[in-house]
Amino acid sequence: MLTTSEKKLSQHSNSNSRNSGNISSASQPNLAARITNRIPMGLPYGLFSGLICWFALFLVLFSTEAKAQPDQKVTANITAAHIASFDKAPFDKMSSDKATSHIETSSSLTGYTIQDSEKQVYFERPPQRIAVLSWDLAEQLLELDVIPVAMPEIRAYHDWVVRPQVPESVQELGLRSEPNLERLAAVKPDLIILANRQKDVQHRFSRIAPVLYFETYSKQHNNAEAAITIFRTLAKLVQKEDLAEQKLTQMQADIEAMKSQLVQAYQGQLPDVSTVRFASLTSVFIYGDNSIAHYALKQLGISPALPSLPSLQARTQWGITQTRLLNLREIEQGSVLYFTPFEHEKKLKTSPIWQAMPFVRAGRSNRIKPTWTYGGAMSIKYMAQALTESLLAIAPAPSLSKSISQERALYQSQNTDLKTDLKADPKAALKTDLQANLQTELQIDRQTGLQADLKINSVSVNQ
Amino acid sequence: MSHTSSLPGDAITLSQFSLSRLSLLLTASILALGLIYLQIGIEISPARQWQLMSGLSSDSFDDFEFTYARLPRLAMVLLVGLVMGLTGSLIQQLTRNPLLSPMTLGTASGAWLALIIVNIWWPTLIEDYGALFAMTGALLSMALVIMIAGWQNLSGLPVVLAGMSVNILLGALTSAIILMNDQYARNLFIWGAGDLAQNGWDSVLWLLPRLAVVVIIFAIAPRILTLLRLGQEGAAARGMNVAGLFLLLMVCGIWLVSSALTIVGVIGFIGLIAPNIARSLGAITARDELWISTLLGMLLLLLTDGLALYLSQFTPDLIPTGITSALIGAPALIWFTHRRLSAQDQLFFRMPQGAEQLSRVTITLLAAAFTLVLALSCLVQLLNQGWLMTIPDSFIWSLRWPRITTAIAAGAGMAIAGVIMQRLIHNPLASPDLLGMSAGAVFAIVVTGMVMGQFDSSFGAFSGPIIAFSGSMLTLGVLLILGKRKSYAPSVVIMTGIALAALIETLVQFVLIKGTDDVYSILRWLSGSTYRVESSEALLLVSGTLVLTGLAFICHRWLTLISAGRNVALARGLDVNRAFVLLLIISAALCALTTAIMGPVAFVGLLAPHMAAMLGARAVIPQLIIAAVLGSTFLLLADWLGQIVIYPAQLAAGTMVSLIGGSYFVFLLLKGRMAGSSTS
Numbered sequence A: 001m002l003t004t005s006e007k008k009l010s011q012h013s014n015s016n017s018r019n020s021g022n023i024s025s026a027s028q029p030n031l032a033a034r035i036t037n038r039i040p041m042g043l044p045y046g047l048f049s050g051l052i053c054w055f056a057l058f059l060v061l062f063s064t065e066a067k068a069q070p071d072q073k074v075t076a077n078i079t080a081a082h083i084a085s086f087d088k089a090p091f092d093k094m095s096s097d098k099a100t101s102h103i104e105t106s107s108s109l110t111g112y113t114i115q116d117s118e119k120q121v122y123f124e125r126p127p128q129r130i131a132v133l134s135w136d137l138a139e140q141l142l143e144l145d146v147i148p149v150a151m152p153e154i155r156a157y158h159d160w161v162v163r164p165q166v167p168e169s170v171q172e173l174g175l176r177s178e179p180n181l182e183r184l185a186a187v188k189p190d191l192i193i194l195a196n197r198q199k200d201v202q203h204r205f206s207r208i209a210p211v212l213y214f215e216t217y218s219k220q221h222n223n224a225e226a227a228i229t230i231f232r233t234l235a236k237l238v239q240k241e242d243l244a245e246q247k248l249t250q251m252q253a254d255i256e257a258m259k260s261q262l263v264q265a266y267q268g269q270l271p272d273v274s275t276v277r278f279a280s281l282t283s284v285f286i287y288g289d290n291s292i293a294h295y296a297l298k299q300l301g302i303s304p305a306l307p308s309l310p311s312l313q314a315r316t317q318w319g320i321t322q323t324r325l326l327n328l329r330e331i332e333q334g335s336v337l338y339f340t341p342f343e344h345e346k347k348l349k350t351s352p353i354w355q356a357m358p359f360v361r362a363g364r365s366n367r368i369k370p371t372w373t374y375g376g377a378m379s380i381k382y383m384a385q386a387l388t389e390s391l392l393a394i395a396p397a398p399s400l401s402k403s404i405s406q407e408r409a410l411y412q413s414q415n416t417d418l419k420t421d422l423k424a425d426p427k428a429a430l431k432t433d434l435q436a437n438l439q440t441e442l443q444i445d446r447q448t449g450l451q452a453d454l455k456i457n458s459v460s461v462n463q
Numbered sequence B: 001m002s003h004t005s006s007l008p009g010d011a012i013t014l015s016q017f018s019l020s021r022l023s024l025l026l027t028a029s030i031l032a033l034g035l036i037y038l039q040i041g042i043e044i045s046p047a048r049q050w051q052l053m054s055g056l057s058s059d060s061f062d063d064f065e066f067t068y069a070r071l072p073r074l075a076m077v078l079l080v081g082l083v084m085g086l087t088g089s090l091i092q093q094l095t096r097n098p099l100l101s102p103m104t105l106g107t108a109s110g111a112w113l114a115l116i117i118v119n120i121w122w123p124t125l126i127e128d129y130g131a132l133f134a135m136t137g138a139l140l141s142m143a144l145v146i147m148i149a150g151w152q153n154l155s156g157l158p159v160v161l162a163g164m165s166v167n168i169l170l171g172a173l174t175s176a177i178i179l180m181n182d183q184y185a186r187n188l189f190i191w192g193a194g195d196l197a198q199n200g201w202d203s204v205l206w207l208l209p210r211l212a213v214v215v216i217i218f219a220i221a222p223r224i225l226t227l228l229r230l231g232q233e234g235a236a237a238r239g240m241n242v243a244g245l246f247l248l249l250m251v252c253g254i255w256l257v258s259s260a261l262t263i264v265g266v267i268g269f270i271g272l273i274a275p276n277i278a279r280s281l282g283a284i285t286a287r288d289e290l291w292i293s294t295l296l297g298m299l300l301l302l303l304t305d306g307l308a309l310y311l312s313q314f315t316p317d318l319i320p321t322g323i324t325s326a327l328i329g330a331p332a333l334i335w336f337t338h339r340r341l342s343a344q345d346q347l348f349f350r351m352p353q354g355a356e357q358l359s360r361v362t363i364t365l366l367a368a369a370f371t372l373v374l375a376l377s378c379l380v381q382l383l384n385q386g387w388l389m390t391i392p393d394s395f396i397w398s399l400r401w402p403r404i405t406t407a408i409a410a411g412a413g414m415a416i417a418g419v420i421m422q423r424l425i426h427n428p429l430a431s432p433d434l435l436g437m438s439a440g441a442v443f444a445i446v447v448t449g450m451v452m453g454q455f456d457s458s459f460g461a462f463s464g465p466i467i468a469f470s471g472s473m474l475t476l477g478v479l480l481i482l483g484k485r486k487s488y489a490p491s492v493v494i495m496t497g498i499a500l501a502a503l504i505e506t507l508v509q510f511v512l513i514k515g516t517d518d519v520y521s522i523l524r525w526l527s528g529s530t531y532r533v534e535s536s537e538a539l540l541l542v543s544g545t546l547v548l549t550g551l552a553f554i555c556h557r558w559l560t561l562i563s564a565g566r567n568v569a570l571a572r573g574l575d576v577n578r579a580f581v582l583l584l585i586i587s588a589a590l591c592a593l594t595t596a597i598m599g600p601v602a603f604v605g606l607l608a609p610h611m612a613a614m615l616g617a618r619a620v621i622p623q624l625i626i627a628a629v630l631g632s633t634f635l636l637l638a639d640w641l642g643q644i645v646i647y648p649a650q651l652a653a654g655t656m657v658s659l660i661g662g663s664y665f666v667f668l669l670l671k672g673r674m675a676g677s678s679t680s
Helices: A002-026 A031-035 A043-077 A080-094 A135-143 A154-160 A181-187 A196-205 A223-237 A241-265 A292-299 A325-330 A345-350 A352-356 A378-393 A402-414 A417-424 A427-434 A438-444 A449-462 B016-039 B046-053 B061-095 B107-121 B123-149 B157-180 B186-193 B202-210 B213-228 B232-237 B242-264 B270-280 B286-311 B321-340 B360-379 B394-425 B437-452 B457-484 B490-512 B518-526 B535-554 B556-563 B566-571 B576-598 B604-614 B620-644 B653-679
Strands: A112-115 A120-123 A130-132 A191-194 A211-213 A273-280 A283-287 A320-324 A335-339 A365-368 B380-383 B386-389
Touching (some): A112 A223, A130 A135, A135 A154, A135 A223, A135 A378, A181 A196, A181 B380, A181 B394, A191 A196, A223 A241, A223 A292, A223 A378, A241 A292, A241 A378, A273 A325, A273 A378, A273 B186, A283 A292, A283 A325, A292 A378, A320 A325, A325 A352, A325 B061, A335 A378, A345 A352, A352 B061, A365 A378, B016 B061, B016 B286, B046 B061, B061 B202, B061 B242, B061 B270, B061 B286, B107 B186, B107 B242, B123 B157, B123 B242, B123 B653, B157 B490, B157 B518, B157 B653, B186 B490, B202 B242, B213 B242, B213 B286, B270 B286, B270 B321, B286 B321, B321 B490, B360 B394, B360 B620, B380 B620, B394 B535, B394 B620, B437 B457, B437 B490, B437 B518, B437 B576, B457 B490, B457 B576, B490 B518, B535 B620, B556 B566, B556 B576, B556 B620, B566 B576, B604 B620, B604 B653
Parallel strands (some): A130 A191, A273 A335, A335 A365
Antiparallel strands (some): A112 A120, A283 A320, B380 B386
């Protein structure tokens, strides 16, 4: 293809130059030509053809580059051995002084293979100096008790992702979209973990150290499930699979506990819930399918509250869809929780449209404390905690005054032991009894000081 | 500059009778449209609506929606439309400049910058003082533009160009801040897109008392404006304190605009078009123009917002009014400019003050500066421990050389494009990036991204350059077709560029409100970074720039003739139009190539030719050479500094250039102003 277009190109320029030659010899010596006599005759035509050729060259160059790209991917896809030979030369030069994990050309049995979002890479032993270039992946590593050597935008991470904390020793790499390559090379990592924002410049990173690429956020899969898969993969990478499984089981248990807490508070009738973040006093982002919030709600046994507007919770890459506040009116039965911080929260609460919303009138709306919405596997747990806390605070309590239910929510969110207590509960028994009145319920369930507390309170209310 | 020149558009004269009929007609259409507006997507019956309007309290959500979302929105539309139409006409009449409006005077970019700064560094203040900061920002940026142009000097194109430069400078600063703090700025994007949706009557009630100034304007402005038409001397002879009243009215206008802007965000074009339509409908006296333009402003905003409302019925997505007003306004503006501006508003190319001839010392210094910057970018390595002068190893070198060559080629290319453009347009303030060449490329990229739904990284790496290049060439085509009938009058070319640039700005904001991570890849590209330039792209840019530069040198005699004036060139027998088009193509191609590879680069094309002339390169060839050297030194320095100032993070070269170049440019203009006023 290249050769033909080159041929065309040369023919093109030939015919053009011939053309311009003809024209220049044939054209009358008009005034313009006399004035610009130093300029080659027929210059305008030459100029045009030059430009056209230039543009054609431009196109050809880029189309060849485009053709080259898929080839690279194929190479990367075949096997670890191929990748190793592909990366070996520059990589050896860069890291000849350190004796940590190397990609081996021979597949000895002591090592293991890691599948990232594009390829498989063989590791002989776990990498020791990992540089990680996105927040969610950094979070995953830190949850696995692995401290990366370098990551980008640490200060902003602490403002937004908050937990887990990044230790002081981690080096700052600059912006996530443009991490400082020279600095990264100086840190001498033995593995670099990339995400969406660096995908297009992957080949540069692979000259520093072996590269793994993980796509947590994509329209093609469920982001939360992908986060969990990546968590497991990373655990395998650093050989801490036990810890990962333990954490995941713990998370599952915690979520189950929160679920039963909610079931109890809502007397078996869990509401439909949608979560939003305000973009202004008149528009919101809806956390739809593919958002961590959506997934966490599903784990808690709660369905979304927007059945009538499927497009608003359609699967998107980042799991959010923007819409007008007015569209939330469709939520007749469900509850709506909104993420903070929202700087106009005060104004919002007094605004007539918000107050006219069915779910606000019925007291089925609440704020969610600041929570990171684009995290890794463990952020599902944090999300579920924040959501549970928020939902408990607005749980309908027919025989309890609102203030007591709020107190209870507060108490429960502070009391971490409660969850383990609740886990021990015979759930089936609990569920059948949920429809019973509060007195009975509390008697069945008198394992924590909280419920005792509540009983006293409710008794006083009843009196 | 004289104040006696009449505004274009007063060819048709209407009698007082038909004029009152016109205003009646306009009022009737506002009423009718307003009623239709109230029905769009509203489900309650008109009878019920009437009950609600006459004081019945709301019951169902539909009632609430009507009373607390739709009615205040209508009120807001009318108020903001009034402000835009009125101030547009006021400013245009005061300055005798049909191209001025709050938009072209840089208010929006000032307010936007102020809001972003407050939101990032003092987020707690935004709820209570946000409006105040936006207003201060708008006032300051407008003051800056007026100071640059000189307030007696507002009737020509220079003030429009000054506004444009301030827009670019503040815009670059804002996107740099957003990129550095991307998580923090998200909640402001709606404002940037210009949205009229209301939640209760609070905003309307906030705005209403601030509009009391309108009364003052209607009371005193017509007389003053009428007198001003006699020219400043004439007005002064009739006992008017020209400066004082001028300033008073100007401040009133700015106050109104910034109040409206603070509440609804960036909605452009209406203030610019309404007075022009008013004049073309035959409003000639100052009072008529004010009235008709005010009514037109309301009508136009009602139309555009109605369109936005109507469209949002079909999609759950947010359609801000800013986008519909830009989609209608930009073509309207181009059409108007095209019809109204004459080819005759000739501007002569005046060299800036400076050395008469290039001295050997200058040349040596320039060469030394270039070598120094080149050495710095090649050899200096910044590490945690501090500075290090090393010969880079092969890996570091492979990272650096594409950036270095890109910066050099792009700098030289933009500088040469600038020299050509300034001499063609006969205006030392013209530059390819001000004229929509980069804007065309950006437009293509943003629109393609919007159509494809996402700005994937692979999209940026491969097809980006081709799309950008075709966008730029398409803009050029439009410019050439539109400009042909007007013999490529500078004002037509400039206004088309400005309309395009504003349209693009709105589209970018529209994409930004989606709020996903993808928006930052657009912003990053818009900031003109060399980070992602691959070696093949760098080579392409270098060779392309070389070819086009060669062509520019071949054509240098045409350039000499054209810059002596169209008539001179014609008299010497040059086919001016053909030469003009070819030179324009060279300039645009240089600009497109740079934009395609590294994103838009502002100010180099403006400043390098200027500085070259000041250093004594007065003829075409020396100016081309010196400007190219200056341009590449400048961009190389900017790229290097960008990697250092906030190490380990980096600022894009394009941003650095806008910051340094923009500040220098403003300084230069202000200095020239001071010098000018002291000698006169």
